[in-house]
Amino acid sequence: MLSEKILATAFARAVRRGSLRMTTAKGQTFTFGDGGLPEVAIRFTDSAAETALCLHPELKLGELYMDGRLLIEEGDILGLLQLLLQDTRGELDDLPLHHLRKIRQWLTLRGENDATRSKRNVAHHYDLDGRLYSLFLDSDRQYSCAYFERPDASLEEAQAAKKRHIAAKLLVEQGHSVLDIGSGWGGMGLYLASVAGAGLVKGVTLSEEQLEVSRKRAAAACLGERVKFELEDYRATSGSFDRIVSVGMFEHVGLASYDEYFQACRRLLKDDGVMLLHTIGRTGAPYPTNPWITRYIFPGGHLPTLSEMTPAIERAGLVVADIEILRLHYAYTLKAWRERFMARRDEALKLYDERFCRMWECYLAMSESAFRWQDAVVFQVQLAKRSDVVPLTRDYITKREAILKAAEARVMELKRSA
Structure with a gap:
């Protein structure tokens, strides 16, 4: 044949x-x-x-x-x-038909992810049974690239290091207000309040499942007055914040909405504020996201190149203060997730059917493959309105990480003695 x-x-x-x-x-x-x-x-x-x-x-x-x-x-x-x-x-x-398919995918990317579509896309993936994510994520439910300070670090250690690394780049000071765009299950917002000393953290999400868990976690940690989670599209958010953080959310914004996203960030960021954007991206030429991923896993998603992001950043009037590219960190993260999922696959089968389990295996394997053998990476882009609000040299990151690590130890000791 x-x-x-x-x-x-x-x-x-x-x-x-x-x-x-x-x-x-x-x-x-x-x-x-x-x-x-x-x-x-x-x-x-x-x-x-x-x-x-x-x-x-x-x-x-x-x-x-x-x-x-x-x-x-x-x-x-x-x-x-x-x-x-x-x-x-x-x-x-x-x-x-490869080239015809590619043209069709590019045309699809031009459609805007308005608030209604964005919420529907988020629900497709993040409003699944929460027990599914408990099978393979760390205890803090960090569902984004971990930061492996050494290759043999555990998933728990690497996810803690990720939060520490991001908080250090945010330059959070005591009492600062922080907006967390795409706040997930609340781990980053709770960390910024309990460890980094933020005075008020507002987390916005479009996932009802994640919102419920986040609010329960804030109440259990006695942080309900300082950490607020809302079911809210970032475009509808109001106020002015010292710091903005967005981790693993920009991939869902969609190419046609980049201007709207960065203009909203500029509007919400104080004049002396700092933002840290943590997103999956590509190092090669712009290319549509795998159609299987967009159909079954992340509808409406797109993995940006820097050449796609930076024009929108510039048009919004934001300054790129720093860019770090995490290369194999997500491959290590996904390997850990895949192995943990496979070790508890029988439990997933009780929640969903065999077809779903094969889909999830394929998703985790495809994602790991993209970081190991294709051009997928993670960009950490630090943004500001002015070029003088971030230190001249990058050694402040290491110094702040050491301070945060000591603060983590104090928080853990307080929890144990409570």
Whole structure:
């Protein structure tokens, strides 16, 4: 069949190291690679699945795995992605209709994420059963890239280091007001109040599930008067804040809304204020997000390049004070999440069905692959209205991290003695 020949040609070009064995629906077997590791064997259950993968590989690879029409008989989904991505860009550009699909994806990106659509997109992912996230996140439910001060750090240590690193760059002082855009389950806001000394933290989220958990956590920590969480779109937020932090939220803003986002940040930031934006991005040329991810995991999302972000920052009248690029940190984070999820997969199966569990496996593996073998990174962009509000040299970050670490220890001691 034509589809078998097309797939055999594409896999032969993509798989250079390792070993891939493909068995077609008709039982024909092909092998690719140099015979090394990883070793992966796949099998198609029907000929239509082979044709679908040829026509739209970026979408159909995940769909076929979810639906049990692409079976992995040896190895796992991460190993398959490694074989396909480690030596190539990975889009299988030689397959039919690739360029037409790319044009269609770019046109889709031009649609704005208004408040209604943004809330619907957030609910799709973040309003899932909260017990699902407890299976693989750290105890603080940090659902963004951790900061590994050493490669063998535990997930708990790396997520604590992430909060510390961000707080240090924010230059939070006693009594400062802080706006947390996309406040998640509240961990960052609670940290800034309890450890960094912020006087008032306002967290805004569009997830009703996260809002409920955040408010309960603030009350349990006796911080309900200083840390307020609201179900609110950032565009509707009012006030003026000494500091603004946004972690893992900008990916959901959408390319067409970048101007609106940064203009809102400028409006909300005091003249001597500092903002820290922590977002997944790309180091290569601008490219649409994987369509399987946008359909099943993060609808409306886009991973920006600096060339897409900085024009909107400049038009808003904000100053880029610092940019740090975290490269493999998210690969380490996702590896930890994937391993923890797989270790408790049976519990996930009690919450959802087998198809969902395969979808979640695929999501975590695809995401890890993007940071290991493609151009996905994390940008930490420090912004201000004036160039003189941040110290001249970056050594203040290390000094402030040491102070924050000591404060963390004091907070923990108080909790133990309470």
